Amino acid sequence: xxxxxxxxxxxxxxxxxGTRPPVWFMRQAGRSLPEYRELRVGTRMLDACLTPDLAxxxxxxxxxxxxxxxxxxxxxxxxxxxxxxxxVEIEPGRGPVFADPVRTAADVARLTAIDPAEVAANAExxxxxxxxxxxxxxxxxxxxxxxxxxxxxxxxxxxxxxxSKEHLRARAMMHADPAAWHALxxxxxxxxxxxxxxxxxxxxxxxxxxxxxxxxxSVADYRxxxxxxxxxxxxxxxxxxxxFGVGTAHLLPDMTLSTPTPDAxxxxxxxxxxxxxxxxxxxxxxxxxxxxxxxxxxxGPDVTLQxxxxxxxxxxxxPVLEAHVRDVVARGRAAxxxxxxxxxxxxxxxxxxxxxxxVGFVKELGE
Ligand code: CP3
Numbered sequence: 001x002x003x004x005x006x007x008x009x010x011x012x013x014x015x016x017x018g019t020r021p022p023v024w025f026m027r028q029a030g031r032s033l034p035e036y037r038e039l040r041v042g043t044r045m046l047d048a049c050l051t052p053d054l055a056x057x058x059x060x061x062x063x064x065x066x067x068x069x070x071x072x073x074x075x076x077x078x079x080x081x082x083x084x085x086x087x088v089e090i091e092p093g094r095g096p097v098f099a100d101p102v103r104t105a106a107d108v109a110r111l112t113a114i115d116p117a118e119v120a121a122n123a124e125x126x127x128x129x130x131x132x133x134x135x136x137x138x139x140x141x142x143x144x145x146x147x148x149x150x151x152x153x154x155x156x157x158x159x160x161x162x163x164s165k166e167h168l169r170a171r172a173m174m175h176a177d178p179a180a181w182h183a184l185x186x187x188x189x190x191x192x193x194x195x196x197x198x199x200x201x202x203x204x205x206x207x208x209x210x211x212x213x214x215x216x217x218s219v220a221d222y223r224x225x226x227x228x229x230x231x232x233x234x235x236x237x238x239x240x241x242x243x244f245g246v247g248t249a250h251l252l253p254d255m256t257l258s259t260p261t262p263d264a265x266x267x268x269x270x271x272x273x274x275x276x277x278x279x280x281x282x283x284x285x286x287x288x289x290x291x292x293x294x295x296x297x298x299x300g301p302d303v304t305l306q307x308x309x310x311x312x313x314x315x316x317x318x319p320v321l322e323a324h325v326r327d328v329v330a331r332g333r334a335a336x337x338x339x340x341x342x343x344x345x346x347x348x349x350x351x352x353x354x355x356x357x358x359v360g361f362v363k364e365l366g367e
Contacts, residue, residue: 001312002141003207004134009070010339011144012304013206013240013282020366021338022069023327023359024145025343026244026285027072028062030352032352034151035061045083045090049075050125056132067363070143071133073199075126077149077210078157080195082123084114086158097353103169105180111158112183116190134203143206145242146199147322148192150211151185151229158184167216174225181225184250189232208242208285209234210343212253215247215287221235222251231257234280242306244285246344252290252298256281286341288312296334305335308343309358314350318357324356329365 004010008022030036036058040308042049048054056075078088078096102111133144156167174181196207209230217226234241234257243255257280284303286295288310295305313324325340332338340362346355 001139002058004137004141007069007141007143007205009145009339010240012240012339015139015302015304015336017337018059018366021332021363023340023362024068024070024072025062025066025342025355026072028066028068028355029058030346031348032060032346032350032355033065034352035065036298042162045092046076046079046088049079050082050321052125052128052132055129056136057123058146058203058221059129059133059282060136062096062139062355065123065352066359067091070145071137071190072145072208073130073133075129075149075232080119080148080191081154083119083157083195084116084191084282085128086111086114091162092319097159097162098158101169102155102158102184105177108180108184112187114187116187116194119191119194120198123195127202129243130199130202130204137212144199144204145208146193146239147208147210148189148195148202148207148233149234150214150243150245151188151192151224152217153211153213154188154192155181155184156213156216157188158188160172164303167213169320171216174221178225182229185225185229186232189229192233196233196237198238204239206242207234208244211243211245211248211255214245214251217251219250219254220256224230227254227257231280236327237280240282241280242283242285242339243281244306246287248287252284252295256299256303257286263291278313283339284340286343292328292338293334295304296331296352299335301336303335304339305332306339306341309341311344313352313355314342314347317321321354321358322361325361329362331359356367 008018055074059071063071088323091097155170157171219264283306286307
């Protein structure tokens, strides 16, 4: 029986190049699939995430339909906050909304008084769902990717109380009250780390840390206020980690999380869970703005790259999209290894047959 540890995805994360890149899509589970929309009728997003057989089935749908090389666990970055008892909902078409935004030092103190161990104690539905998926995929040796939100991206929602464009309130807190910021981000790191551990304990073979909104940060702020906490979220990870953000061209070298900031609160230089010579991160996810050969030039030989089909081109005629995918794969050869993905999530209006066609095309490249 093939083992997920020998899958194209996990080998690519360890820097091994196969005859073709492994392929999966961020947000492959979800609204682009009619079978997902049908299953979700009558169930709120976060309730679906915490119903093990439903979450497992939704996770498996895109694997069956597209034949992708990995499942990504169907859940959400705010699930560990829900498990900690924080009042949060996903508003359709909008995103995560918090009943009580965390804006002042007093708000932070109230939140961080919650023991992150609550997340582990309440995570059984997460573990059960991942176990179901891993068991179903075991005969094929298909790996399950677990994930969590990075502390900054979670804070961007939590401090605003909902989605925002420039994440001004979270970025302001860093400078207006650094102690409160570090307390908040440190707590979020622990909460995300606990969520990742629940998934790897239950059989996830890799994890992805989503710092989707990190691109709004300056390099200086990223180093001082964010990177140490993202590193802490991955500390002790027992499987290889992918680190992804949007608009992060200026942050790429820092996204390996390999150079502990000297004044980082509580961050030790020899972080455990180091999986590659580059640091705690095996693979950096790149959005569609930076060509992969340019990213490889910046990141060097110790990091695998993931990306970076432009989601907009999923709407283009096939010959145009095919040429683009070919170009992405060719540029990906500049990295030690490459995992083919989009530069961000699958847009809900995507024709899913286009995704299946990309998978078929990439598999032919390996023949
Ligand atoms: O990738 C996958 O298929 C796995 C599942 C997954 C979801 N959310 C399911 C989901 C993952 C990995 C996430 C991560 C996530 N959630 C991120 C980071 C990834 C990224 O896109 O940058 C962020 C920022 C969130 C927060 C969030 N949750 C947003 C912005 C939204 C969209 C709101 C909307 O309706 O447009 C959600 C909801 C959400 N998470 C959906 C899915 C399938 C849609 C829910 C629905 O069906 O209505």
